[in-house]
Amino acid sequence: MTKVKDERSERLRQYMDECREKEHSESQLIAILHKAQEIYGYLPREVMDEIAHYMNIPTAHIWGVATFYHYFNLEPVGKYIVSVCMGTACYVKGAGKVLETLKKELGVEVGQTTEDKMFTLQEARCLGACGLAPVIMVNEKIHGDLDAERTAELIKEYRNRGG
Amino acid sequence: MKTINITVNNRDYKVEKGQTIMQALDGLGFKIPRLCYHPKLSIEGACRVCIVEVEGMRNFVASCSHPVEEGMDIKTNTGDLRQARRDIVELILDNHPEDCHTCERDGICELQRLAYAMGIRKRHFEGEKKHYEKDLSSPAVIRDPDKCILCGRCVRMCEEVQKVNALRYAHRGFNTVVMPAYNMPFSESVCTSCGQCINVCPTASFVEKNYTQELFEKLNDDKLVKVVQVAPSVRAAIGEAFGFPPGKAMEGEMAAALRRLGFDHVFDTQFAADLTIMEEANEFLERVQGKGKLPMITSCSSAWMKCLEQFYPDLIENVSTCKSPMSMMGSMLKTYFADKQGLSPENIFSVAVMCCTAKKYEAQRPELRVEGMDPTDLVVTTREVAWMIKSSGIDFYNIKPEQFDAPLGVSSGAGAIFGVTGGVMEAAIRTAYELYTGETLLDIELKDIRGFKSVKEGSITMDGKEIRVAVAHGLGNAAELLDIVRKDPDRYHFIEIMGCPGGCIGGGGQPYAGSNSIPLDEDVLKKRAEALYGLDRNRTIRRSHENRDVQRLYKEFLGRPLGSAAHKYLHTHYAPKEPRGIIPELSKSR
Numbered sequence: 011m012t013k014v015k016d017e018r019s020e021r022l023r024q025y026m027d028e029c030r031e032k033e034h035s036e037s038q039l040i041a042i043l044h045k046a047q048e049i050y051g052y053l054p055r056e057v058m059d060e061i062a063h064y065m066n067i068p069t070a071h072i073w074g075v076a077t078f079y080h081y082f083n084l085e086p087v088g089k090y091i092v093s094v095c096m097g098t099a100c101y102v103k104g105a106g107k108v109l110e111t112l113k114k115e116l117g118v119e120v121g122q123t124t125e126d127k128m129f130t131l132q133e134a135r136c137l138g139a140c141g142l143a144p145v146i147m148v149n150e151k152i153h154g155d156l157d158a159e160r161t162a163e164l165i166k167e168y169r170n171r172g173g
Numbered sequence: 174m175k176t177i178n179i180t181v182n183n184r185d186y187k188v189e190k191g192q193t194i195m196q197a198l199d200g201l202g203f204k205i206p207r208l209c210y211h212p213k214l215s216i217e218g219a220c221r222v223c224i225v226e227v228e229g230m231r232n233f234v235a236s237c238s239h240p241v242e243e244g245m246d247i248k249t250n251t252g253d254l255r256q257a258r259r260d261i262v263e264l265i266l267d268n269h270p271e272d273c274h275t276c277e278r279d280g281i282c283e284l285q286r287l288a289y290a291m292g293i294r295k296r297h298f299e300g301e302k303k304h305y306e307k308d309l310s311s312p313a314v315i316r317d318p319d320k321c322i323l324c325g326r327c328v329r330m331c332e333e334v335q336k337v338n339a340l341r342y343a344h345r346g347f348n349t350v351v352m353p354a355y356n357m358p359f360s361e362s363v364c365t366s367c368g369q370c371i372n373v374c375p376t377a378s379f380v381e382k383n384y385t386q387e388l389f390e391k392l393n394d395d396k397l398v399k400v401v402q403v404a405p406s407v408r409a410a411i412g413e414a415f416g417f418p419p420g421k422a423m424e425g426e427m428a429a430a431l432r433r434l435g436f437d438h439v440f441d442t443q444f445a446a447d448l449t450i451m452e453e454a455n456e457f458l459e460r461v462q463g464k465g466k467l468p469m470i471t472s473c474s475s476a477w478m479k480c481l482e483q484f485y486p487d488l489i490e491n492v493s494t495c496k497s498p499m500s501m502m503g504s505m506l507k508t509y510f511a512d513k514q515g516l517s518p519e520n521i522f523s524v525a526v527m528c529c530t531a532k533k534y535e536a537q538r539p540e541l542r543v544e545g546m547d548p549t550d551l552v553v554t555t556r557e558v559a560w561m562i563k564s565s566g567i568d569f570y571n572i573k574p575e576q577f578d579a580p581l582g583v584s585s586g587a588g589a590i591f592g593v594t595g596g597v598m599e600a601a602i603r604t605a606y607e608l609y610t611g612e613t614l615l616d617i618e619l620k621d622i623r624g625f626k627s628v629k630e631g632s633i634t635m636d637g638k639e640i641r642v643a644v645a646h647g648l649g650n651a652a653e654l655l656d657i658v659r660k661d662p663d664r665y666h667f668i669e670i671m672g673c674p675g676g677c678i679g680g681g682g683q684p685y686a687g688s689n690s691i692p693l694d695e696d697v698l699k700k701r702a703e704a705l706y707g708l709d710r711n712r713t714i715r716r717s718h719e720n721r722d723v724q725r726l727y728k729e730f731l732g733r734p735l736g737s738a739a740h741k742y743l744h745t746h747y748a749p750k751e752p753r754g755i756i757p758e759l760s761k762s763r
Binding site: 036055058059062063066067068069070071072073074077078 | 343
């Protein structure tokens, strides 16, 4: 296990210290993984090892939880995470076309990251913005009422903003 | 005992309160079909095979997880139920390779038996099948996710009984796979090679790494001198693979069958067990006299060895430096025996028949080499050797017992009980007592440390000095005991740990449970243990140090116990290993 004593691991340590104070600290795992992903952008193996030892939770168990939820990234992600809503409303209103356009524009499949590390393409189930269907979310921001053309434009905009 | 009234298939019964429906029905002579259930593991309710109909309930009820209640009206065998159970098993089969006749568990597979019992004669469903690569990285255990039906017994065994936590479900839905952390190769995971996942797996998703073909080739190689040793527990269980009831000790039959398989010399690991006791008892007494750390912990179990290095690096100095009996025997084969026979050690092919999968791992540990040679060239399990005997047309059922060969084939009763939990300790005390006090221990059956309690304690007084001992079987129980040792290091002087439930008799390489039994059934384990205790009782020599051939070995070759030759050939060392294992303080277990 590589022990990198940097600012990021200190932050995670602090958070885990708080969790260890709580009752049933082993049940804080999902919260800790969220924190780790917030800090690192994804869940590196060394970080999961660190959590395992610090929280006294078997590594295989952490791996089981991390792979169960789509939210957790096991590989580094791009600067912009593009989540395409495939919920019922969006699906009916043409989310499929939006997704196809994104795949073509970005040159990646769902779950992959572009070579320039700018975009990661993901699918999501209902982002709670059905009134704007079909929607995508880029990092924290929702973009609605999309079609193939507007999707392509949107990507161009983000690309122009640069890394 | 509080009883309640229930109706089963229109008949009234009284049953004990507080049970599950399945337990209540088991007591009434019903045996509801089941798959993911195992009495030693927590209840998962994953497979739904054990459903029953309960009047007033909208859906069928999984009998393994539902409590039986007053006035319940249960049906176990209606047309709808039979259809539903059949559909459930058929759907499991649908995502399972259709290769039964080439599968290692053909004829000894729980899923196959269940499909037959459910009356599946026709396949109605056809859908997508998963496909993953087999994990062949471990020298001991093979993982084949294609055959996995996600019953989770292996996960629970590894987590609850062994507390190794090498396995978990990963991913979700159709993509769910049982795997080690990071889907890393098994050989790089915390897996201790104990093989208990194999014992509880209902299919061939976990099997031992099979070396039978390689062994057949070597047996046909005329340039080699083929030498074999047999572990105590193999003789206590191999009969089960041939339809004998559990508990038949088949010592002479083993020797005879191995000779017919083509081995030139048939030796007994029990001889090496006596040798181990000579070293271990002396090592213990040295430690008692202040040379080395106490408590001393035994080192015979290979799964425990790997567990120690990954989970308990802080206790390495407490563990005896003695090699296991298998490796001691191997070391003697390639030195003492080779000399005696005028053979070049390279021409000796050293085979071990073991009740254990972890011995396959042990055999390739570089620390154990003598003069650059592996003491053991190949390890086969009880299951593998049973198959070889059948496959070679040897009539094991009727074969006449024969003796093991000299000079490494004669053993004391103490060597025989090495295979059962508490046995190594008992054997060591028989010898240590005499060495320490100069008097013979008369009452040699140490009842306190026999039996299947999770952690057993005992004590013996030697020349006024009280020696406190403890015994744990199964790595989960060991964790419990070692936790005590970490907190209170002075509580015990001597500790025995065996990696498997019941000791080697419950090893990961023992015959699969038959159709009327369950894996690791305690009654079966008791009978296997009794077979070994019986061998002990029937020996005239029951103390390792009285074994004449062991005495001769010291006189002719080794010098004295713990002497320089003994150290060179019979002792080893351990070192901390990555990945570090984690034993959660709070873990599910029943």
